[in-house]
Amino acid sequence: MKKFFNFTALALVISLGLSAVAQAxxxxxxxxxxxxxxxxxxxxxxxxxxxxxxxxxxxxxxxxxxxxxxxxxxxxxxxxxxxxxxxxxxxxxxxxxxxxxxxxxxxxSRIGLAVREGAPKPDISSEDGLKKALLDAKSVAYSDSASGVYIEQQLFKRLGIENQLKPKSKMISKIPVGSVVATGDYQLGFQQVSELLPVPGVSFVAKIPESVQSVxxxxxxxxxxxxxxxxxxxxxxxxxxxxxxxxxxxxxxxxxxx
Structure with missing residues (x-):
């Protein structure tokens, strides 16, 4: 009787174990x-x-x-x-x-700015500072997702610099914006902060001012x-x-x- 009980208990444990695996x-x-x-x-x-x-x-x-x-x-x-x-x-x-x-x-998620690691960080704590940084930059990159759509279609217009930025800015598709900043292909890179922080070779500057931020x-x-x-x-x-x-x-x- 004791051997039968042990066998039954073991069978039950195995059955429960297989059931748990099946449920995963x-x-x-x-x-x-x-x-x-x-x-x-x-x-x-x-x-x-x-x-x-x-x-x-x-x-x-x-x-x-x-x-x-x-x-x-x-x-x-x-x-x-x-x-x-x-x-x-x-x-x-x-x-x-x-x-x-x-x-x-x-x-x-809020939009932030990154520069190549070791490069000077512009002061973008105000709208004027952000505008100056954009005008001074030789090249600007932004993403092909929500943040980049906002930058291309609204931010440049709100700052009154759309015509000046169009020839030197580009929407980057498929890859993180920070990656083209890290290589030096673009001087400034804008993307959601959570997408800039993990990229090696760049330094996070700051979020853009709340007055022109897109959440x-x-x-x-x-x-x-x-x-x-x-x-x-x-x-x-x-x-x-x-x-x-x-x-x-x-x-x-x-x-x-x-």
Whole structure:
């Protein structure tokens, strides 16, 4: 009787173990640049605590690049979670591709300036200082995502220097703006702070003045055809949690004000 009991107990443990393994899922995540640094810190912590794994694809929230999240989804790539600029996510919700009830606010991102490591840092603490830095610069780079669209279409106009900047400024696609500043190809590089800080070979200068700042909200949602919606929801709740905020802030993002 004792041997039978031990065998039965062992079989139960094995069964439970196999069940736990079977319940672990691979969550397919698409994330855009602004939240990526925070995601790279928080993702492994989620994996460790849940046993699930993350399969991650990087791409901008908008634009013509094939890596852009809307373009990935349009050609049928599968995802359980998308993390991107809030208004771009809203467009996907309107198209019926993202479950509107799944939308989660993650962080606010501000635009900053970087120069090549060792180069003088201009004073951009005021609008006049920012304007002078732009006019004095030999070349200016900005991203092909939300921050760059704002700079190209609004900031230069608001500062009254659109005509002067057009010949010497360029939108950089696919790669971090900081990378072309690090090589010396461009003197000034503007992008969301969280995307500038991780780039080697550059020095972060400052955020642009609040009076001409553009705050980008990052949010996340679950596609309507997600294969693992329950696990995806757990990931989003963790990324937006109070416990995650120290890591979010450490990457240059600001916590969402509720």
């Amino acid at each position: 899922e691979e969550i397919r995540v698409m994330t855009s640049g602004g939240f990526t640094a925070a995601y790279k810190i928080l993702g492994p912590k989620f994996v460790e605590s849940t046993g699930n794994t993350l399969d991650t694809a990087l791409g901008p929230s908008m634009g013509k690049a094939p890596e852009a999240i809307p373009n990935r989804l349009a050609r049928g790539e599968q995802a359980d979670v998308v993390i991107m600029v809030g208004y771009a996510l809203d467009d996907l919700i309107k198209q019926g591709k993202i479950d509107p009830a799944s939308r989660v606010e993650l962080a606010d 980008t909200r990052f949010a996340a949602g679950i596609p309507v055809n997600a294969q693992h919606p329950t696990e995806a929801k757990a990931l989003l709740e963790y990324l937006a949690s109070t416990a995650a905020q120290p890591d979010v802030k450490a990457t240059g993002l600001d916590s969402v004000s509720h």
